Amino acid sequence: MSTTLAVPSTEADATKKGERIPEPCIVVIFGASGDLTKRKLLPALYHLDQSGLLPEDFAVVGVARRDLSSTFGPDMQDGILKGGGVEENDPKLAPFMDRVKYFATEFDNDEGFEKLKAYLADLDTKLNTKGNRLFYLAVAPEFFADITHRLGAHGMAKPAEGENHWVRVIIEKPFGTDLESARELNDAVNAVLSEDQIFRIDHYLGKETVQNILVFRFGNGIFEPVWNRNYIDHVEITAAESIGIEGRGPFYEKAGAVRDVLQNHVMEVLSFVAMEPPDSFQADAVRTEKLKVWRAIEGIPVENTVRGQYGPGNVDGKDVIGYRQEDRVSPESSTETFAAIRLEIENWRWAGVPFYLRAGKRLAKRVTEVTVVFKQPPLHLFKSNNSDDKIEPNILTMRIQPDEGISLRFGAKIPGPTTNVQPVTMHFSYADAFGKSSANGYERLLLDAMLGDATLFAHRDGVEATWALFTPILEAWAKKAVAGFPNYAAGSWGPECADELLAKDGRTWQKL
Numbered sequence: 001m002s003t004t005l006a007v008p009s010t011e012a013d014a015t016k017k018g019e020r021i022p023e024p025c026i027v028v029i030f031g032a033s034g035d036l037t038k039r040k041l042l043p044a045l046y047h048l049d050q051s052g053l054l055p056e057d058f059a060v061v062g063v064a065r066r067d068l069s070s071t072f073g074p075d076m077q078d079g080i081l082k083g084g085g086v087e088e089n090d091p092k093l094a095p096f097m098d099r100v101k102y103f104a105t106e107f108d109n110d111e112g113f114e115k116l117k118a119y120l121a122d123l124d125t126k127l128n129t130k131g132n133r134l135f136y137l138a139v140a141p142e143f144f145a146d147i148t149h150r151l152g153a154h155g156m157a158k159p160a161e162g163e164n165h166w167v168r169v170i171i172e173k174p175f176g177t178d179l180e181s182a183r184e185l186n187d188a189v190n191a192v193l194s195e196d197q198i199f200r201i202d203h204y205l206g207k208e209t210v211q212n213i214l215v216f217r218f219g220n221g222i223f224e225p226v227w228n229r230n231y232i233d234h235v236e237i238t239a240a241e242s243i244g245i246e247g248r249g250p251f252y253e254k255a256g257a258v259r260d261v262l263q264n265h266v267m268e269v270l271s272f273v274a275m276e277p278p279d280s281f282q283a284d285a286v287r288t289e290k291l292k293v294w295r296a297i298e299g300i301p302v303e304n305t306v307r308g309q310y311g312p313g314n315v316d317g318k319d320v321i322g323y324r325q326e327d328r329v330s331p332e333s334s335t336e337t338f339a340a341i342r343l344e345i346e347n348w349r350w351a352g353v354p355f356y357l358r359a360g361k362r363l364a365k366r367v368t369e370v371t372v373v374f375k376q377p378p379l380h381l382f383k384s385n386n387s388d389d390k391i392e393p394n395i396l397t398m399r400i401q402p403d404e405g406i407s408l409r410f411g412a413k414i415p416g417p418t419t420n421v422q423p424v425t426m427h428f429s430y431a432d433a434f435g436k437s438s439a440n441g442y443e444r445l446l447l448d449a450m451l452g453d454a455t456l457f458a459h460r461d462g463v464e465a466t467w468a469l470f471t472p473i474l475e476a477w478a479k480k481a482v483a484g485f486p487n488y489a490a491g492s493w494g495p496e497c498a499d500e501l502l503a504k505d506g507r508t509w510q511k512l
């Protein structure tokens with residue numbers, strides 16, 4: 001199996017010129033023995049190495065509490081082989097693994113942090129990594145503030161006086177559980193780090209297809225002129241998963257679909273679909289335009305929200321249990337595993353255009369997609385071949401995953417003596433055009449963080465703006481007990497109330 005990291009040609013060209021190779025550094029991953037590190041982070045770092053995008057003087061230091069000094073390397077190599085689409089005899093694997101180290105400490109152990117500091121300094125001397133650090137907090141959210149505080153307390157958060165190395169910290173999601181906790185967390189990390197040191201990660205922004213939304217809109221002359229209320233009837237964004245909660249009961253019970261996916265991944269996608277062209281593709285410019293989108297949403301009335309929870313059902317031909325039967329989930333749980341909302345962006349471009357967003361687990365299939373439904377022409381000159389004689393609108397579909405690509409649906413004349421119209425689809429497939437990629441989205445984000453480029457990371461203001469929208473919904477839901485959970489069968493397209501949300505506007509979700 002071959003492995004290619006989809007590096008855009010401009011990036012590849014820049015790389016040839018040496019412009020995108022980070023400075024020597026150590027990536028320190030807190031939560032080294034965890035699922036994220038094994039399945040995503042180590043494979044992503046390895047893909048970067050394979051693509052020649054890591055500096056020569058480089059190391060990864062994994063930190064967790066157990067003593068894994070003898071098993072960590074083989075275990076992580078196994079993760080790279082399984083999760084990274086890498087062949088066992090890949091000649092680059094062994095030299096990469098030589099640079100992956102393990103350091104054991106409890107996260108609340110000050111002595112452990114002091115020893116970690118000395119260990120990293122020693123590596124700097126041996127590997128010439130120059131004191132540059134990228135700390136990655138791949139840990140449960142309750143540790144974010146604490147670890148940051150200890151980095152500060154042990155002199156690891158800032159270069160010492162007169163030193164000119166850099167220190168950056170990637171913080172995983174969820175960034176808070178509501179507006180107040182997000183503010184508290186922002187205050188806590190900003191007390192130690194300046195905003196330009198903080199990289200709040202949302203791995204959806206690492207996906208090629210999400211980044212391509214901006215290229216599609218702003219890099220092509222033909223789409224932007226119709227990208228507004230004059231031509232677009234409505235927009236749908238779906239993040240559907242066929243998997244359940246994958247053994248993460250305690251986490252998911254407290255999270256639910258809004259906190260887990262809608263407030264972050266889906267809102268990031270929305271901002272790319274709806275934002276104005278930024279002045280440049282630089283962090284400040286892009287983040288400013290995203291923020292304007294979220295702030296132009298003047299609240300989401302709770303009547304425009306629905307929630308669901310899956311019961312037992314059948315997914316991909318297999319019978320599966322309901323959410324309440326999952327391990328470490330309350331048999332009376334009221335946590336939503338599905339949520340859908342209708343919102344409007346009250347600005348010049350989008351006034352009056354509804355955006356329907358939905359996310360859920362155990363749905364009929366895994367698909368993340370943006371569907372842009374265009375307005376109909378003013379007059380129907382031709383007949384449809386549909387049984388209801390309705391001409392279908394033009395529909396642009398941006399498929400984020402799987403089968404990444406873009407489709408445009410339009411009417412075509414059916415060959416023959418009549419002038420009847422049938423919808424047809426023009427399709428662009430990423431895999432056909434660029435080949436299959438085993439990149440998982442973290443490559444680009446890790447590389448950008450090593451380069452100090454925060455364009456694809458969340459700013460404090462952005463996180464708080466999205467929480468400001470969802471906190472009232474979560475509070476209203478918490479006050480009102482749900483009747484009728486579970487309200488959709490695993491393997492279906494979600495609860496009926498989600499269809500009713502669109503039916504109120506005379507619309508239906510597009511079939512995916």
Ligand SMILES: NC(=O)C1=CN([C@@H]2O[C@H](COP(=O)(O)OP(=O)(O)OC[C@H]3O[C@@H](n4cnc5c(N)ncnc54)[C@H](OP(=O)(O)O)[C@@H]3O)[C@@H](O)[C@H]2O)C=CC1
Binds near residue numbers: 063138140173
């Ligand atoms: N997994 C995923 O696909 C995704 C995860 N995330 C986020 O990433 C973060 C990590 O998730 P995930 O990898 O799944 O979590 P895991 O539960 O799999 O891993 C947690 C890690 O933290 C370590 N740890 C826990 N408590 C301590 C402690 N007191 N002292 C030292 N080490 C400790 C564990 O070490 P030990 O083994 O020694 O106990 C382990 O390495 C979370 O914030 C999650 O929300 C975000 C997107 C996707």
Ligand SMILES: O=C1O[C@H](COP(=O)(O)O)[C@@H](O)[C@H](O)[C@H]1O
Binds near residue numbers: 241260261368
């Ligand atoms: O952050 C999360 O994302 C995954 C979905 O990510 P994807 O890249 O597979 O689409 C989701 O399954 C998980 O619950 C959530 O925590």
